[in-house]
Amino acid sequence: MEYAFKNLNTRWKSKASEYRMINRRNLIKNTTITAGALLSGCYRFTNQERTLASLSDAFKGQFRFGTSIKNDTLQTNDTGLLTLVAKEFNAITADNAMKWEGLQPKLEEFNWQKADKFVNYGKQNNMQITGHVLVWHKQTPNYVFMKDSEIISKKLLLKRMETHISKVMERYKEVTEWDVVNEAIDGEKWLDSKWYKIIGPDYVKRAFQFARNANPSATLIYNDYGVTNPRKQQAIIDLLNKLKTSGVKIDGVGMQSHFSLEKNFPSVDMIEKTIERFARQGYQVFITELDVDVLPRAWKYVRQPPLQQLHISEIPPEDAKYLDPYTRGLPAQVSKELADRYASVFNVFSRQSDNISRVTVWGTLDTESWKHDWPILGRTNYPLLFDNRGNPKKAYFSVLGEGNS
Numbered sequence: 001m002e003y004a005f006k007n008l009n010t011r012w013k014s015k016a017s018e019y020r021m022i023n024r025r026n027l028i029k030n031t032t033i034t035a036g037a038l039l040s041g042c043y044r045f046t047n048q049e050r051t052l053a054s055l056s057d058a059f060k061g062q063f064r065f066g067t068s069i070k071n072d073t074l075q076t077n078d079t080g081l082l083t084l085v086a087k088e089f090n091a092i093t094a095d096n097a098m099k100w101e102g103l104q105p106k107l108e109e110f111n112w113q114k115a116d117k118f119v120n121y122g123k124q125n126n127m128q129i130t131g132h133v134l135v136w137h138k139q140t141p142n143y144v145f146m147k148d149s150e151i152i153s154k155k156l157l158l159k160r161m162e163t164h165i166s167k168v169m170e171r172y173k174e175v176t177e178w179d180v181v182n183e184a185i186d187g188e189k190w191l192d193s194k195w196y197k198i199i200g201p202d203y204v205k206r207a208f209q210f211a212r213n214a215n216p217s218a219t220l221i222y223n224d225y226g227v228t229n230p231r232k233q234q235a236i237i238d239l240l241n242k243l244k245t246s247g248v249k250i251d252g253v254g255m256q257s258h259f260s261l262e263k264n265f266p267s268v269d270m271i272e273k274t275i276e277r278f279a280r281q282g283y284q285v286f287i288t289e290l291d292v293d294v295l296p297r298a299w300k301y302v303r304q305p306p307l308q309q310l311h312i313s314e315i316p317p318e319d320a321k322y323l324d325p326y327t328r329g330l331p332a333q334v335s336k337e338l339a340d341r342y343a344s345v346f347n348v349f350s351r352q353s354d355n356i357s358r359v360t361v362w363g364t365l366d367t368e369s370w371k372h373d374w375p376i377l378g379r380t381n382y383p384l385l386f387d388n389r390g391n392p393k394k395a396y397f398s399v400l401g402e403g404n405s
């Protein structure tokens with residue numbers, strides 16, 4: 001893959017001069033620029049203009065601004081992309097390098113190579129490093145739950161969990177934030193995972209206890225998707241508060257933020273109320289896995305259970321054209337809608353900055369996004385802030401416009 005990253009620093013200074021940004025709140029108060037110009041992503045001012053150096057600079061003093069890093073980026077030493085990440089962000093999360101299957105592919109055989117590269121990159125660039133994820137029902141090898149072709153006991157599974165968590169966290173003491181448990185709740189009830197089936201609901205409690213023992217000073221996070229749904233919110237709050245009552249300290253909630261252009265779901269009102277609700281319960285809020293899907297929702301083509309994804313080529317042509325409309329690029333109008341959507345979301349994040357510790361986009365370049373293959377395989381999506389060649393999109397500049405610096 002080719003990125004247009006030659007002479008990156010020079011090009012970025014040029015771009016900064018071309019796109020002169022101003023804080024949207026100051027703009028509304030002190031200028032008469034039209035709403036259309038405000039949302040276009042290209043702002044030119046004379047008196048109050050200022051150049052924002054990066055996404056993390058724009059939100060300095062509000063929250064850390066992070067991205068996820070894929071294994072391939074580090075393994076191939078993609079210097080262009082790594083330079084871009086170091087310039088724009090001050091926090092990183094591993095896409096896959098720190099998941100169980102990556103760290104312990106076989107029982108008691110740890111492979112630290114990819115995670116070491118990830119952590120070392122963060123240290124070299126003075127970035128906040130988030131470990132993702134210690135306990136999850138996906139990307140955990142089946143051997144974890146088995147012995148001699150039989151399902152293991154609760155006692156043995158807890159021992160394997162403790163060993164994994166302690167070894168990983170003790171190796172990476174410089175990682176001060178951890179997604180300890182991911183996606184334990186399904187709707188209003190417990191997800192019927194192997195962790196739950198063998199250990200029961202205590203598996204979340206024990207995971208956090210093991211993590212706290214391994215690094216008492218670390219920030220420990222529960223991460224989940226669909227949290228703007230009030231019923232799921234309540235189920236998560238009930239879980240976390242019950243653990244808190246039992247003496248288990250959980251520092252924060254990760255709000256997976258896979259948003260959509262379609263009907264602007266979830267609404268900014270839903271997003272803001274969710275942040276406020278978790279904050280009232282005493283939890284730090286982490287906006288995790290942020291992206292904005294520009295494609296139509298396609299769940300009727302997903303067969304489950306078990307999950308069976310179709311490739312776009314397997315879908316009738318008339319439906320495929322509707323479901324994958326931007327194979328030749330994103331139209332200008334949709335690009336503007338994406339920029340507007342990002343601006344509205346970051347306007348909420350700015351207002352709620354006292355409650356938010358970090359915002360992390362789930363990938364830097366469009367080409368990195370998992371959304372190309374979810375829920376249908378093989379579509380062309382544009383959900384992030386940089387295009388496939390590393391050029392900032394209108395959405396990038398609309399996000400900058402919501403910053404405070």
